[in-house]
Amino acid sequence: MTTSHEGTAHGPGAVGGARWIVGADGLALRLWSGEPVPMPTGRLHAVGGDGLVLGRAACLAPVVLLDPLDWCWPDDGGEEWPPCWICLALTR
């Protein structure tokens, strides 16, 4: 396991090709095939850079991070989990 501390210049707005992690306003247990599983509630947000450490979305809302294997920004936004429009604007 290696930990890199390279100070690459990821300023805010360095979006080119960046991969955003999806965050949600909150989590709630839902029954899924008879099993309670945590599902996001509220809106979806984009999280990247320091936000991953701070638990803040690009719009600075506090979020819980979702599994990047299961959630893809902004494609997984929809009727049930509308994507945050501020994050959408910031990540375009």
Ligand SMILES: [Zn+2]
């Ligand atoms: Zn947001």
